[in-house]
Amino acid sequence: MSLTRLNIEAFRNIQSAQLIPAPGINLIYGQNGSGKTSILEAIYFLGMGRSFRSHLSQRVINNDDDKLTLFATLNLARGDSKIGLRRFRSGETEVRIDGEKVKRLSTLAETLPIQVITPESFSLLFEGPKSRRQFIDWGAFHADPQFYGAWTNVRRVLKQRNQLLRNRSAYSNIQFWDQEFVRYAEQVTEIRNHYVDSLNELLKGIIGEFLPSVDVKVSFTRGWDSKTDFAELLENQYSRDLATGHTVSGPHKADLRLRVGTLPAQDALSRGQLKLLVCALRIAQGKLLKQQIDKHSIYLVDDLPSELDAQHRQLLLKQLTDTGAQVFVTAIDPAAIVDSLHTPPSRMFHVEQGRVTVIE
Incomplete structure (x- = not known):
């Protein structure tokens, strides 16, 4: 299982972003406050219906908007599946999976299992x-x-x-x-x-x-x-x-x-x-x-290099790669990740002031 498409609208400082992630390691880099952690948070929100950074979900909505919208395409063994979530500042949440309205947020967790570090x-x-x-x-x-x-x-x-x-x-x-x-x-x-x-x-x-x-x-x-x-x-x-x-x-x-x-x-x-x-x-x-x-989990790893030396970064990235799962990892300096991998990341994204750019 992996995300093949991710759309983010009005989520924290990301006004609008469209990502085409790859299987394997997806490296997201940028300075502190650029919005790289917000991408991980958006994926988590899509899988859990809440944030891992705040108990008040209204805080993740961009200040200029009254709602946030998240959309993803999942590649599953049975074929593609589409998940959409809309959260209003009033507190109301609307979730759809393959066009069908979902009442229980536990259905999200069942569809999109996530491990967050x-x-x-x-x-x-x-x-x-x-x-x-x-x-x-x-x-x-x-x-x-x-x-x-x-x-x-x-x-x-x-x-x-x-x-x-x-x-x-x-x-x-x-x-x-x-x-x-x-x-x-x-x-x-x-x-x-x-x-x-x-x-x-x-x-x-x-x-x-x-x-x-x-x-x-x-x-x-x-x-x-x-x-x-x-x-x-x-x-x-x-x-x-x-x-x-x-x-x-x-x-x-x-x-x-x-x-x-x-x-x-x-x-x-x-x-x-x-x-x-x-x-x-x-x-x-x-x-x-x-x-x-x-079923694979999707791993979200924020600021992987912090508090780990080069040897342990290599060990952790090897363990994550060996799971065969899709991984999203953030860092300020991309070299801290790239130099710890035996092969280049599957895809790299640069984030600056809420704007996301794919690096070829």
Whole structure:
């Protein structure tokens, strides 16, 4: 799978741009503020319905416009597919795939799987468990068609249970919801656990390439003691949940733990090593997707040279090339990428003040 055409209208400082990307490595270069990262952001927006740089989607709309428009042609095994997205300043989003209106943004993620490696990607290691749950759930969503429904039901039941706790309802009024909660929580947890086990098999080899002298342990925690019956735990913790006004334990507290010895990875590794670890996680996830459903991810790599020496740049680009996937990588100096590749990039784009030029 690859993008063969990308149109961007009124997205940040890009008023209008048309790109014809190639399979393989697409290098986008330009000075800071030129708009090169905005191209990656536009592709991500098209695949996720949101930005990786801001929680407020209205901010990505060009100041002179009331809406942004993104359009892409995808080359798939079954033939070409067309995706269009329009986001209005009012907050309304309109999505079409092959001319048909799409109601659920999850359909975008299913159609256009994306792996993003940006300075913001460090949130996977430095922020709370939410980012790591999202990482697991991205893979579980693509790997198992039962996951999305179970995960949606967990959120629905959890919201109802927390409302009853805030209303200080008796446990007899919560017990019915706990039965539902346990059922969907165990389904979500089983899928997540199986996914992390599968990911670990690939991850060990990639981490071994990137960080051969570091022993990184990756494990999944479900959000409650695995030796404890979840239904009994919910009943026994009712008083505690009532006091806090929310459910303390459950799949909404699950986490992906990365440790070096007895220390969390973020405390044991340098910034450069952490960047390589995040890259390893993303590459492993993309490779696993290809194994499980025979679909490539599209990799978006922002400012690849930063914090990596020449040796590790070469290693990372080799791993990305070996995936066989389409890659979009940005840099200020194109030589930092070109000199790290065994063959020239498939295509190069120069960005200056929001204008995109293909370099032959």
